[in-house]
Amino acid sequence: MADERLTVAEYRALAEFRCQLRRLLRFSEDAARGAGLEPQHHQVLLALRGMPDGTAATIGVLADRLQLRHHTMVELIDRMAARNLVRRRPGTTDRRQVVVRLTPRGERVLPRLSLAHRAELRAVAPALLRSLAALTGDRPGRAVRGR
Amino acid sequence: MADERLTVAEYRALAEFRCQLRRLLRFSEDAARGAGLEPQHHQVLLALRGMPDGTAATIGVLADRLQLRHHTMVELIDRMAARNLVRRRPGTTDRRQVVVRLTPRGERVLPRLSLAHRAELRAVAPALLRSLAALTGDRPGRAVRGR
């Protein structure tokens, strides 16, 4: 309950962090559109490709990974299937479930995008860490337990 | 031109980072809606409150801070003005410009949200840093020059 008010500097730090984050997301959106994808479609493709071990990519699991309501994911998968990026397959054990798979087209479009994202992340990480550190009170590049 | 292909582990690391990011953004969206705001409206309020020193909050400047096209910001400000969150004021020196100001209501709603965001950022920063480090090759909490 301490610290009930933020200083001007803290509002600036919060705004600055969001600005950094937006620049990163903007890069991602532009990269996706440049590859002929909607930004959200790219997120689903990546989630499919980077699924944790042994987890089936059902609608519900994908909705959780992208932090969306399940019916939002249903609609997203509808649009992506219409563009031949993914395909639905009925679940084997539980017939209520629907498993989503990448199509060859979906597989093809991802590598270039992911390479570009890794490069961009490496490039902007320092700035991102700096503005995050300004908020959490850590000093970048030094010992952390000082406060 | 080295490293032209990503490993499965790297796809997973990318997906994991995006998942962390989405959880953070989701928290922010939920917090904004819980305060009776659209998520984007919250972003504009924060940008206004955390404006860098001596910069006038024109439509163009705001569009840059939120990484949106200017006409998207025009529409956003339209909707926010209709909800009495901000007000337009004609620019003094350049009469083409429009300066955006917070209304008392816009001022009132922000502090609680920003406090919650600072707390959340402090809470999730370690997980975020870890998944970012997995991509940039840094080892969290250890020496960094090892690779």
Place this chain on the structure above:
DNA sequence: GCGATTATATCGCAGAGCGATATAAATGCC
């Protein structure tokens, strides 16, 4: 078997973002 739960789907709606285009003020050039 049967009510409760879970997984996906459908519907109607509003916010968001974009490209194309428009308008008005400021600027550069002569």
Place this chain on the structure above:
DNA sequence: GGCATTTATATCGCTCTGCGATATAATCGC
């Protein structure tokens, strides 16, 4: 000063996105 160019906002029509409410079907508990 006059006029083309540039800059700052605004308007229009569109699609994607995301939600709540509701529906359907399979599974689970007992």
